[in-house]
Amino acid sequence: MKRKIYAGAAIRDLREARGLTQIDLARRIGVSSSYMSQIETNQRSLSGTVIVELARVLRVDVSAFSSDDNIRLAATLREVLGDPVFSGLDIPLQELRNAALHAPKLGRALIDLHRVYRKVEEKYRSLDDALRATEGNFGSRQSAFEEVRDFFHFIGNYVDSLDRAAEALSSRIAEGPDSLLNRLSCYLETNYHISVSRISPSDGTSFVSNLDRARRVLLLNDTLPRATLAFAVARHLAILAFSDAIEAVVADASFQGTDAGAVCTAALANYFAGALLMPYARFAEEARRTRHDVERLAARFGVSIEQVCHRLSTLQRPGNEGVPMYFLRVDRAGNITKRHSATRLQFARYGGACPIWNIHEAFEAPDRFLVQIAEMPDGDQYLSVAHAITKGGGRFDSVRLRYAVGFGCELAHANEFVYSDVIDARNPRAVVKIGISCRLCDRSDCPQRAIPPFDKGIDVNPDSRNIVPYQLKDIRS
Template identity: 45%
Template sequence: MADAAERRPLRARLFAGGELRGLRRRHGLGQAAMAERLGISVSYLSQLENDDRPVTRPVADALAGIFPLDWTEQADAAGTRQAAMREAMADPLFADLGPPDALHRAVEQQPDLADRFLRLHAAWRRAEERLQMADEAIGAGTARGGRLPWEEVRDWFHLAGNYVDSIDRAAEALAQELDAQPLGEGLIAHILKQRHGVDVLSSGDEAAAMRRFDRARGLLTLGRALPPETRRFALAHQLALLEFRDAIAAVAGAADLRTGEAKTLLSVGLANYAAGALLMPYARFRETARALRHDIDRLCQRFGVSFEQACHRLSTLQRPGARGIPFFFCRVDMAGNITKRHSATRLQFARFGGACPLWIVHEAVAIPDRILVQLAETPDGVRYVQMAKGLVKPSGSYARSPRRYAVALGCEADHAAEFIYADGLDTARAAAATPIGISCRLCPRPDCDQRAFPPSDRAIQVDPDVRDVVPYRVG
């Protein structure tokens, strides 16, 4: 990128010398190395860092591409619009549109039209997701009216982006007030007693419920077999129910759910959300996660949480203006059922039936406490880096089987440099990726040897004289 191409500034002139210099130093780069990455001269970079010249559109684009999590926070309204447009245009639907420069000019010259385009694309994405839900329900023999309450709540969180601003900010404010990291079990119990008159006891019965709250007596009883991280989460859940009662009721009351059971389940889910936000406050957790390159084990040590809790919290970092890496997260049991799922990426999970058998998460279920990594590619050509780990939750008794499952966390390959688990993966090599789908009923791949069912929207062809691994061909 020649210096002559740098003359066109952002629609609103952006002087960000201090931020640019700090960004360079945080990444351990000298001016020559930084200038080479940006495709500009060292003297031009020096002028930018000294605020002698504003950051131009090509430089801003280069910064957003090389440092997507760091630079987007420095963008102004026009820069934010450009970033949103770049994300939308990454949709394979627009693969044959014009070059980026034409897009930049269109956004700068017609910002209102760009905003309407972004809203239209977001509405189209939501409509596509709802259509996918209906297709899966029909394919699985489950009509929309027959959705169970927990399925309604699951889809509510999905369509909400797995981020609830009012509750997340309230939990973060309380965590700042308590000013402790990690938030210890004793402190939470003290706050429960001091503010709400609640006593905490451990049950002497191994078969007792994990958590039981006696409202009349103000008594919270926790199962003796709970691991420390689960005890802390249970205490945080109870504190959230009492501290954020009105906020939870407001969100649940406004939700478009069919039954009272679903609204009650949503209230419980929102209290769990608040507990995670209390133990892992948004800004502090996001900053630490980025500094550690999203190393889950180290995050668990810093915040005193479980592996699953840390993974789940990473998938909720979608606060406008301060987003984390867009992750997908899921939990899969021994039978292949997806019991938790959320995706802030273009990858979406099957809502009925099992997930694609080629996902590494299925192998991880059988190998507890070992992290597996995978580079995967979906039928639309998007690549993802993901890690999966098998976990065992002890029951506390030989008479009760422990719960075995696996969790998976991943992001699009564009963010591989920020995700420590991608370090050993060759994200650029064409043959390195495992071809995966959402589920067999929705996957269009005609040549998958692991296919359990044909796609629901295509005919099959059966040749009685030919037998392959799959006994039919997809039309």
């Protein structure tokens, strides 16, 4: 079906710019004044003949009356109104299209206002971050996930009470000829009278586990990897056996957000599961012995590569600390879905990570571990390792989630990682200069820059063009 074209606002602006009245324009293109009024109020679409006549009289190209601008404007408004600051607004797409069609200047003004708001907000959030770093308190504007992430960051991503409890429980679930999943299932049934049943969803449902307390049955999705199912059983054990300890940690955190407690409870159950499957002393010893080879550690403990990477970032037990590491997980859109750093490396709190960091390249080489020497703007250098992972699957029609995990350490500790064997730290050409994010990075020579830093101006020289079409400059007050 041919799309109807409405361009009332554009026609009105062009007419007024040329000093024509509605009657004048109607007469020149051969239509009635009432017809012209209906065109400018978008009550009538434009025919091919009218478009040609309007282009001739107003001396513009026919593309000036395309409705593509309205479609793009509606899409941009939809993205802007997705900002959490507009939470509670549920504006239908058709209403946004009407706004773009009938009030495009108002729509663009809203977009410009939101752009200014985000710029100011980012500036003050950076100040908030600096204040939190010195005062150790949490901001009131954080989401529940951000507040919980900051909680784990400030405690060094290590929870001693749960870690030691998980280690003690692991010693009771002794190693044997049976699989880890079966040993955990047997312990759950023996001590809590909950049987474990594996089912294969007939419709490709993506659930992992479901505890039916009334029937005392824990259902597991049998199409998923055994490492995923073992982690799921361990997570339910955490809630069943150590809910009081978890609640005590949550209470001590004194979260400000109403949902942060529930988010933290789930995160602590996951933390316990990781500590149960990879008990601290044995895991730390194996990590040192294998030089942090995550594939060997995953095989040794019967867990996934992501679980190993996450566990390595928690080895902060006083007196038996592991190498200070960073860990993050990103999706294909560049969103950081997990992050922790026991190093000085900082992640972007909002938006994606630096585009030249090797974690983005990992999606292009899913069977490889990518190794990079990454240098931050402050001069600190890191051994940076990235690897793509796929979660889910097990059948043709099941949901598959694709992520990339990144981990590493300051270059001074690089020799403790097997991945350093493939780099030459003495070669300056091997160093890749990255940043936190484009908005927070003031490197003036980065060819991958997407947008200027929020605190810098730009200088565009019409006589010179580089890969990035502007130069950065300080904003003078």
